[in-house]
Amino acid sequence: MAVWLILCPLLAAAVVFATPSNRWRPWLVPLAGAIQLGLVAAALDQGEVSAFGGWLSLDPLSKLFLGFNALFFVLCSLYAPPYLALRRERPNRVFCACLLLAQAMMTLIVLSHHLGVMWVAMEATTLATAPGIYFNHNRRSLEATWKYLVICSVGIALALLGSFFLAYSSLHAGLEATLLFDDLVREAPHLSLPWLHAAFVLLFVGYGTKMGLAPMHTWKPDAYGEAPGLLGALLAGSLTSCAFLAILRFYQIATVAHDLPFVQRIMMLIGMFSMALGAIFMVRQRDVKRLLAYSSVEHMGILVFGIGVGGTAVLGSLMHVVHNGLTKGVLFLSAANIHRAYGSKFTEDLHGVLRRLPLSGAMFLTGFFAITASPPFAPFVSEFQILSATFAAGHYWAGGLFVLLLFMVFIGMGVTVVSMSFGPPSDEAAAAGFHDSIGTGLPILLCMALVLLLGLYNPPPFVALLNDAVRALEQPG
Numbered sequence: 001m002a003v004w005l006i007l008c009p010l011l012a013a014a015v016v017f018a019t020p021s022n023r024w025r026p027w028l029v030p031l032a033g034a035i036q037l038g039l040v041a042a043a044l045d046q047g048e049v050s051a052f053g054g055w056l057s058l059d060p061l062s063k064l065f066l067g068f069n070a071l072f073f074v075l076c077s078l079y080a081p082p083y084l085a086l087r088r089e090r091p092n093r094v095f096c097a098c099l100l101l102a103q104a105m106m107t108l109i110v111l112s113h114h115l116g117v118m119w120v121a122m123e124a125t126t127l128a129t130a131p132g133i134y135f136n137h138n139r140r141s142l143e144a145t146w147k148y149l150v151i152c153s154v155g156i157a158l159a160l161l162g163s164f165f166l167a168y169s170s171l172h173a174g175l176e177a178t179l180l181f182d183d184l185v186r187e188a189p190h191l192s193l194p195w196l197h198a199a200f201v202l203l204f205v206g207y208g209t210k211m212g213l214a215p216m217h218t219w220k221p222d223a224y225g226e227a228p229g230l231l232g233a234l235l236a237g238s239l240t241s242c243a244f245l246a247i248l249r250f251y252q253i254a255t256v257a258h259d260l261p262f263v264q265r266i267m268m269l270i271g272m273f274s275m276a277l278g279a280i281f282m283v284r285q286r287d288v289k290r291l292l293a294y295s296s297v298e299h300m301g302i303l304v305f306g307i308g309v310g311g312t313a314v315l316g317s318l319m320h321v322v323h324n325g326l327t328k329g330v331l332f333l334s335a336a337n338i339h340r341a342y343g344s345k346f347t348e349d350l351h352g353v354l355r356r357l358p359l360s361g362a363m364f365l366t367g368f369f370a371i372t373a374s375p376p377f378a379p380f381v382s383e384f385q386i387l388s389a390t391f392a393a394g395h396y397w398a399g400g401l402f403v404l405l406l407f408m409v410f411i412g413m414g415v416t417v418v419s420m421s422f423g424p425p426s427d428e429a430a431a432a433g434f435h436d437s438i439g440t441g442l443p444i445l446l447c448m449a450l451v452l453l454l455g456l457y458n459p460p461p462f463v464a465l466l467n468d469a470v471r472a473l474e475q476p477g
Contacts, residue, residue, distance in 0.1 A: 001039070001042070001043050001046065001049050001058075002043070002049050002050065002051040002056045002057070002058055002111050003051050003056070004039055005036065005039055005040060005043060005066070005107050005111065006056075006104050006107050006108050006111065007104075008032065008035055008036040008039055008104075009032055009033070009036055009100045009101070009103040009104040009107065010100070010101065010104040012028060012029075012031075012032030012035075012100045013097045013098075013100035013101040013104065014097075015028060015032075016028050016029065016032075016093070016096045016097045016100060017093060017094075017096075017097040019093075022084075022088070022091060022092055022093070023085075025084075025092055025093060025096050026080040026081040026083075026084040026085070026092060026096055027081050028096070029077045029080045029081075029096050029099055029100060030074060030077040030078050030080065030081070032100055033070070033073045033074040033077045033103070034074055036070055036073070036103070036107075037070045037071060037073075037074050040066055040067060040070040041067075043058055043063075043066070044063055044066075044067055044465075046058075048060075050113075054113055054114075054180060054182055055112070055113060055114040055117055055180070056108075056111045056112060056113065056117075057111065057113040057182075058111060059113075059472060060465075060468035060469050060471065060472040061245070061248065061252075061469045061472040061473065062110050062111055062245075063465055063468065063469070064318060064321075064322075064465045064466065064468075064469040065110045065241060065242070065245050065321070066107065066110045066111070067465060068238075068241070068321065068322050068325060069103075069106055069107070069110065069238045069241065069242070070107075072234075072237050072238055072325055072326065072329065073103050073234065073238065075326075075329060075443050075446050075447055076230055076233045076234055076237070076329055076333070076443060077099065077230075078439075078442060078443040078446075079229075079230050079233075079333055079336075079439075079440065079443040080096065080099070080230060081439065082437060082439030082440045083228065083229075083230055083336065083440065084096075085439075086340065086434070090135065090136075090137075094131050095131065095132055095135055095228075098128050098129065098131050098132050099132065099230075099231070099234070101124075101128040102125050102128040102129050102132075102234070102239070103238075105121045105122075105124040105125045105128055106121075106125060106238055106239060106242045108121040108124075109121045109122055109125070109242040109245065109246065110242060110245060113180060113181040113182060114179055114180055114181065115163045115166065115167075115179040115180075115181065115184075115249070116163065116179045118246055118249070119156065119159060119160050119163055122156055122159070122207070122210060122242070122243065122246065123153070123156045125239055125242070126148070126149060126152045126153060126156065126210075127149075129148075129231065129234075129235065129239065130145050130148060130149050131145075132227060132228065132231040133145045133148055133223050133226055133227045133231065135227070135228050135231070136226065136228075140222075140225075140226050141226040141227075143222065144219075144222035144223050144225065144226040144227070145223075145226075147218070147219050147222050147223070148219045148222070148223040151209060151216075151218060151219040152209060152210055152219060154209070155205065155206045155207070155208070155209025155210055155216060156206055156209070156210065157206070158202050158203075158205050158206035158209070159202065159203050159205075159206025159207050159210075159246070160206070161202050161206075162198075162199045162200070162201070162202030162203035162204075162205075162206055163179060163199070163203065165195055165198050165199035165202060166179070166184065166195075166196070166199035166203070166250075166253075167179050168192075168195055169191040169192045169195035169196045169199060170183075170184065170187050170190075170191055170192075172192040172195050181249060181252075181253075184253050185252060185253055185256050185476050188253050188254075188255075188256035188257040189256060189257060189258065191253075191257055193257070193259060196253075196254070196257060196259060197259075197262060199250070200250055200254065200262070200263055200266070201266070203246070203247065203250050204247060204250070204266065204267075204270070207243045207244075207246040207247050208243070208247065208270065208304075210239070210240070210243035210246075211240045211243040211244055211247075211300045211303075211304075212240060212293075212296055212297055212300050213270055213271075213274045213297070213300050213301060213304065214270075214273055214274040214276075214277040214278065214297055214301065215273070215277070217274070217277070217297045217300075220293045220294075220296060220297060221281075221287075221290045221293040221294065223235065223293075224236065224289055224290065224292060224293035224296065224332075225287055225289045225290045225293060225345070226289075228336065229289075229332045229333050229335055229336020229337075229339070230332075230333065230336065232289065232292070232332040232335075232336075233328055233329045233332035233333055236292070236293075236296045236325070236328040236332060237324070237325030237326070237328045237329055238325065240296065240300060241321045241325060244300070244303055244304070244321065247304070247307075248307070248473060250263075251263060251307060251473060252472070252473060252476035253476075255473070255474065255475075255476055256476055260310070263308075264307070264308040264309070264310055265308070266308070267304045267305065267307050267308030268305055268308030268309060268395075268398060269308075270301070270304060271301040271302065271303070271304040271305025271306075271307075271308055272301065272305055272398060272401060272402070272405075273301070274297055274298065274300055274301025274304070274305075275298050275301035275302060275305065275402070275405045276301075276401075276405055277294075277297060277298075277301075278294045278295065278296075278297035278298030278299075278301065278409070279298055279405045279408040279409045279412060280408075281294045281297075282294045282295065282298070282408075282409060282412040282413050282416075283408070283411075283412035283415075284412070284415075284416075285347075285412075285416060286346050286347050286348065287345055287346055287347075288335050288338070288339070288345045288346075288347065288350065288416070288420070289332075289335055289339070289345050291413065291416055292328070292331050292332060292335060295328075295331075295371060295409070295413065296328065298405075298409060299320070299324045299328075299371075302317075302320060302324075302383065302386065303317050303320055303321065303324075304317075305317075305386065305398075305402070306320065306385075306386040306389070309386065309389055309390050309393055309395060309398075310389075310393065311389050311392065311393055312385060312388075312389040312392070313385065313386045313389035313390060313393075314470055314473055314474070315385060315466060315467075315470050316382045316383070316384075316385030316386035316389060317382070317386060318466055318469050318470060318473075319378075319381065319382035319385065319466060320379065320382035320383065320386070322378075322454070322462075323377075323378035323379045323381070323382045323451065323454060323455075324371070324379060324382075326378065326447050326450050326451050326454075327367055327370045327371045327377070327378070327379055327447075327451050328371070329443070329444070329447040330363055330364075330366070330367035330370070330444055330447045330448045330451065331364060331367040331368070331371060333440075333443055333444045333447070334360040334361075334363040334364040334367060334444050335364060337357060337360035337434070337436065337440050337441075337444075338350065338353055338357060338360055338361070338364065338420075340434045341356055341357050341360075341434040341435070342356075342425075347416055347419060347420060350419075350420040351419070351420065351422075351423045351424065351425055352421075352422065352423045352424045352425030353420050353421050353425070354421050354422065355424065355425055356425040357435070357436050358436065359436040359441045359444075359445075360436055360440075360441065360444065361420075361421055363441075363444045363445070363448055364417065364420075364421070365417060365421050366448060367448070367451075368413060368414065368417040370448075370451050370455075371413075372406070372409055372410045372413060372414070373406060374410075375455065376452070376455045376456055377451050377452060377455040378450075378451045378452070378453075378454035378455040379451075379455075380455060381454070381455055383406070386402075387399060387402055387403065390402060
């Protein structure tokens with residue numbers, strides 16, 4: 001079963017690439033995603049599934065990330081046919097195939113219990129998503145693509161070195177060197193702490209680069225700013241969560257090695273720094289898509305900060321993976337519609353969005369309230385969980401700064417969003433041919449419906465996945 005979860009989008013990518021029709025090719029993307037989602041649903045009903053001698057395994061932590069990534073891919077891929085129909089001037093063969101290839105590699109990351117395989121899959125996602133960033137074939141998209149490739153590849157190289165250090169920590173302790181996650185968890189109490197610390201720093205910097213944590217975030221504003229909204233949503237919602245999972249794998253090893261204080265201090269510090277930098281750069285940001293990129297930097301900081309706090313904040317961070325991802329889907333897809341209607345993503349050109357695009361404008365405005373942790377939306381629940389756990393753990397300075405940064409984000413982002421939403425649209429925008437449609441609006445509405453639902457009610461299957469994932473982090477092995 002684990003192998004088919006990867007092969008489904010991988011084979012679909014080959015079929016898409018071989019399909020000659022630009023018209024029909026985009027429809028194969030959500031079809032393949034729906035088939036994979038069905039396989040994932042079947043796999044989640046089973047116990048732990050493994051393959052290739054434990055190199056691939058579907059454990060409780062994997063189940064949460066796999067279920068979310070499969071669902072989120074289907075929701076976003078529904079946007080592909082109507083969007084690419086509007087972009088007939090661009091061949092979509094490579095773009096569609098790369099979407100499915102990236103999904104296959106993200107699935108491999110989630111299922112991998114071998115740090116070497118995880119590293120290969122992580123690097124493969126960089127190569128698979130780069131052509132999508134260059135989709136518009138202009139100077140800015142070329143620059144963004146190269147920056148993405150170079151910075152992420154350097155980060156992944158550091159993660160590879162960290163993986164070697166982790167293997168050497170077992171060898172240095174007189175054990176057999178291994179990159180199998182289950183073996184490392186079993187041997188964790190005996191690992192060499194100096195080598196373990198060095199491995200964590202390198203792995204955290206490496207995979208933190210792929211997450212877009214500050215100060216390793218510099219690829220993110222350009223890549224998100226130039227990528228099509230569909231790809232931006234997948235990068236912000238799915239790919240960054242896979243990089244976060246890679247860091248959580250080391251967290252599990254550190255838990256068994258009784259080395260959490262070292263790991264948690266670094267995660268709290270970098271998480272808070274990432275939140276602060278994202279908040280600062282959102283103030284007076286003129287480019288809407290770059291605004292969303294800095295919002296992603298902030299929320300990646302929230303994820304690692306919650307893990308660093310520990311306790312019930314771990315539950316909040318795992319919830320926030322889902323809540324942030326779905327909300328980013330709302331924001332990136334509605335921003336794509338706004339960009340299409342106005343022919344610009346700069347705030348001085350964007351006025352009267354609620355009049356010009358009632359659906360997309362309303363969803364973007366609602367998404368703003370959701371992503372800034374306003375009730376009753378889902379991010380409020382997860383961020384409140386993290387904040388309350390921070391104060392309960394006695395980190396009063398960190399909790400106070402957390403609240404201050406959330407306020408800064410609300411004001412900084414709100415000024416931009418409000419100026420876009422209200423007032424009359426320009427004559428050029430009013431005369432443009434793009435309008436909201438069922439095709440371009442349905443994926444946004446579905447994501448927003450889930451954001452609202454999870455803010456008011458947690459379905460029992462979702463709660464079960466969360467609780468199992470928390471136990472897997474706190475009591476690995």
